[in-house]
Amino acid sequence: MSKKVVIIGGGIIGLCSAYYLQKENHEVVVVDKSDFSSGASYVNAGIITPSHIIPLAAPGMITKGIKWMFNSSSPFYVKPRLNIDFLEWSWLFKKSATKQKVITAIPVIRDINLLSRSLYEEMKSERALDFFYEHKGLLMLYKTEKAGEDEWNTGKKAIECGLKVANLSQDELRKLEPSVDNSIKGAVHYLSDAHMSPSEFMRQMKSYLVSKGVVFKSGTEVKSFNVKSNSIESIKTKDEEIHFDELVVASGSWTQNLLKDLQLKVPIQAGKGYRIDVQKETNITFPSILLEAKVAVTPMDGYTRFAGTMEIGGINHIINPKRVDAITKAAIKYYSNLEISNEAKLAADCGLRPCSPDGLPYIGRVSSFKNLTVAAGHAMMGWSLGPATGKLVSEIITDYKTSMDISPFSVERFK
Numbered sequence: 001m002s003k004k005v006v007i008i009g010g011g012i013i014g015l016c017s018a019y020y021l022q023k024e025n026h027e028v029v030v031v032d033k034s035d036f037s038s039g040a041s042y043v044n045a046g047i048i049t050p051s052h053i054i055p056l057a058a059p060g061m062i063t064k065g066i067k068w069m070f071n072s073s074s075p076f077y078v079k080p081r082l083n084i085d086f087l088e089w090s091w092l093f094k095k096s097a098t099k100q101k102v103i104t105a106i107p108v109i110r111d112i113n114l115l116s117r118s119l120y121e122e123m124k125s126e127r128a129l130d131f132f133y134e135h136k137g138l139l140m141l142y143k144t145e146k147a148g149e150d151e152w153n154t155g156k157k158a159i160e161c162g163l164k165v166a167n168l169s170q171d172e173l174r175k176l177e178p179s180v181d182n183s184i185k186g187a188v189h190y191l192s193d194a195h196m197s198p199s200e201f202m203r204q205m206k207s208y209l210v211s212k213g214v215v216f217k218s219g220t221e222v223k224s225f226n227v228k229s230n231s232i233e234s235i236k237t238k239d240e241e242i243h244f245d246e247l248v249v250a251s252g253s254w255t256q257n258l259l260k261d262l263q264l265k266v267p268i269q270a271g272k273g274y275r276i277d278v279q280k281e282t283n284i285t286f287p288s289i290l291l292e293a294k295v296a297v298t299p300m301d302g303y304t305r306f307a308g309t310m311e312i313g314g315i316n317h318i319i320n321p322k323r324v325d326a327i328t329k330a331a332i333k334y335y336s337n338l339e340i341s342n343e344a345k346l347a348a349d350c351g352l353r354p355c356s357p358d359g360l361p362y363i364g365r366v367s368s369f370k371n372l373t374v375a376a377g378h379a380m381m382g383w384s385l386g387p388a389t390g391k392l393v394s395e396i397i398t399d400y401k402t403s404m405d406i407s408p409f410s411v412e413r414f415k
Contacts, residue, residue, distance in 0.1 A: 002027065003026050003245035003246050004026070004243070004245045005021050005026050005027065005028050005247075005248060005397060006028075006029045006030075006235065006242055006246070006248070007021075007030045007250055008031055008032070008222055008235070008247070008249050008251050008258065009032060009248075009249065009250035009252060009376075010030050010032030010034065010036045010216070010218075011040065011041035011250065011252055012041040012198075012202070012383055013252070013375050013376070013382060013385075013389050014032070014248070014250040015030070015041075015202065015205045015206065015390075016205075016386040016387050016389060016391075017248055017250055017375060017389070017393040018030050018214050019205065019208075020387075020390045020391045020393065021390075021393070021394045021397065021398075022212050022214055023394070024397075026246075026397070026398070028209075028213075028214045029216075029217065029242065030209075030214060030215070030217070031217040031220040031222065031237070031242070032216075032218060033219065033220060033222075034218065035218045036202075036206060036216060036218050038349075039252070039352070040252065040253075040273065040352055040382060041202055041351070041383065042198055042349075043198075043273065043275040043349045043351040044198055044273065044275070044307060044351065044353075044380075044382065044383045045195075045275075045296035045297075045307040046196045046197055046287075046298050046383060047138060047193060047194070047195045047296060047298060048113070048116065048193055048194040048195065048196070048383070049138065049384045050110055050113040050114050050193060050384075051163065051193050052113070052380070052381060052384070053109050053110050053154070053157065053158055053163075054102060054154060055096075055101075055105045055358060055360065056310075056359040056379055056380070057093050057096040057101070057102075057357060057359045058097055058102050059097055059099055059102065060097075075293060075294030075295075075308065075309055075310065075326075076294065077309065077311045077312070077313070078313075079313035079314070081313075081314070083314070085256065085269070086269060086312075086314070088267060089268075089269045089357050092267055092414055093357040093358075095357075096357050096359070101358065104408075105358070105359060105360060106157065106161060108360065108408045109360070109381075110161050110162075110163070111404055112385055112389075112404060113381070113384055113385065113388075114192070115387075115388040115391070116384055116385050116387045116388035117135075117194060119387035119388060119391055120194070120387055121135075123387065128208055129205065129208055131196060131197070131201045131204055132196055132200055132201075132300065132301035133196050134195055134196075135194040136193075136194070136195070136285075136286055137189050137190055137191040137192065137193050137194075137287075138189070138190045138193035138286075138288065138289065139168075139176070139177060139188075139286050139287070139288040139289070140155075140187055140188040140189075140288070140289050141173075141184050141187045141289070141290055141334055142185055142186060142187065142188075142292065143183055143184060143185060143291075143292055143333075143334070144185070144292060145185065147291045148185060148188070148291075151188045151291060152167050155167060155188045158190065158192075163190065163192045164190075164191040164192060165189065165190050165191065165192075166189040166191065167186070167188055167189075168186050168187045168188070169186050170185055172186075176286065177288070179282070179283040179284050179335050179336060179338075180334060180336070181334055181336045182336070183333070183334075184334060187288070193287070195298050195299075195300075196300075197301040200301060217237075217242075220237050220239075221237060222236070223236050223237055224261065225261055225262060226241070227369075230369055230370050231369060231370055231371050232247050232262070232369055232371060232372055245371060246371045246372075246397050247372050247373070248374075248375060248393055248397075249372065249373070249374050249376065250374075250375040250393075251376065252352065252354040252376060252382075253270035253271075253315055253352040253354040254315070255268050255362075255374065255376035256268040259374070262368075262369065263368075264366060264368070265415060266362055266374060266376070266377070266411060266414075267414050268356060268376060268377050269312050269314075269355050270312070270314060270315045270353070270354065270355070271310045271311065271312050271355045271379060271380075272312075272313060272317075272351070272352055272353075273307060273308065273309055273310065273350065273352075273353055273380070274308060274309055274319070274327060274349070274350045275305055275306065275307040275348065275350070275351075276305070276324065276328065276344050276345060276347075277303050277305050277306075277344060277347065278304045278305075278306070278339075278340055278341075278344050279302075279303045279344070282304040282338060284299050284335060284338075285299055287299065290330055290334045292330075293327075293330030293331075294308055295307070295327050295331060296308055297334075297335075306327050306331050307327075308330075309323050309326070310353070310355075311323065315352060317350055317352075319348060319349075319350055321345075324345050324348045328340045328345060353378070353382060354376050354379065354382070355377065355379040356377035356379065357414065358413075359379060360409055361375070361376065361379075361385060361389065362375070362410075362411045363375050363389055363392050363406055363409040364396065364406050365411070366411050366412060367412060373396050373397060374411045375389050375392075388403070388404075392404070392406055
């Protein structure tokens with residue numbers, strides 16, 4: 001049965017939800033307070049990451065976070081503040097960062113990433129969208145033997161999970177990626193990963209959805225909800241009231257605050273990430289992560305993107321020049337003859353990644369409202385998990401059996 005579905009949020013999760021919902025002949029409206037041209041979905045590294053099987057909330061991250069807390073140019077920066085949501089999130093993060101919880105999360109993260117990769121490839125094969133997509137894997141470059149050993153331990157876990165991983169010597173790496181600096185000792189190559197150009201995909205997806213009758217309402221901020229019994233009947237904006245059968249909240253880092261109006265507790269903290277685009281030829285051909293610096297490098301369609309840092313510091317879009325410099329300095333240490341101009345640094349942008357305390361997204365319905373589905377909290381895997389999340393949202397609303405078990409993504413697991 002066709003339903004009218006309103007999606008709050010115009011990022012990769014919202015657009016992929018719209019994509020699969022319109023395929024099931026639902027009437028779809030996407031609302032966003034932005035103009036559908038900015039945010040984390042446009043500035044991310046564009047990597048599809050079955051390799052990222054270890055969640056952010058892993059043993060040792062608390063120690064690293066404390067060590068890096070007072071260094072504003074560190075890869076993972078937490079700005080301490082007396083804010084009840086932040087303090088509660090921090091406590092839940094600490095409780096989640098256990099060896100057993102990581103072991104439980106690994107196959108879940110692998111499965112949703114592999115589902116998503118196959119859906120990107122299916123979209124590509126259908127040819128309604130003609131986007132840049134390459135499946136070359138991901139190189140984890142290291143300068144120290146310790147970083148290499150630690151990453152290979154993760155690589156061996158990935159092999160146990162059925163993923164294909166190679167441990168490359170310095171010579172093997174240089175044959176694959178000659179542009180790396182002589183100081184790079186080797187790399188772990190995850191052959192399961194792929195990469196894209198996010199802005200191009202988002203533009204194409206929006207145009208495709210408009211052609212299929214999906215309605216986009218930009219500059220539209222949700223002010224309140226009209227609730228009757230256990231159903232949300234409409235949302236109110238500054239200019240209008242929009243009625244619907246089903247509501248999807250895919251509003252990223254703003255999700256927690258939005259759902260508070262419905263007395264729902266969904267812990268999320270915004271994790272700011274930065275990107276620098278170099279438009280000229282760099283000779284970099286493989287997407288990579290610079291292990292010690294925690295910087296992602298992606299050769300995109302006509303340019304190279306350098307992205308990184310995780311800055312837990314509330315909702316703001318302030319560009320910190322120290323963090324832009326840190327990404328730049330790291331990149332030129334890993335690649336020979338790489339130049340990043342001041343112009344590129346001045347054009348750096350940022351986006352807010354919505355981080356759940358345990359590193360798993362929230363995908364599913366809530367018990368208190370029969371027509372509300374939440375899809376948020378994907379942290380650094382939002383781009384990777386867009387299609388899988390959209391497909392699952394569509395299956396939930398259409399009352400189909402879901403493509404995978406969604407119980408680990410329960411929206412109320414921290415209730």
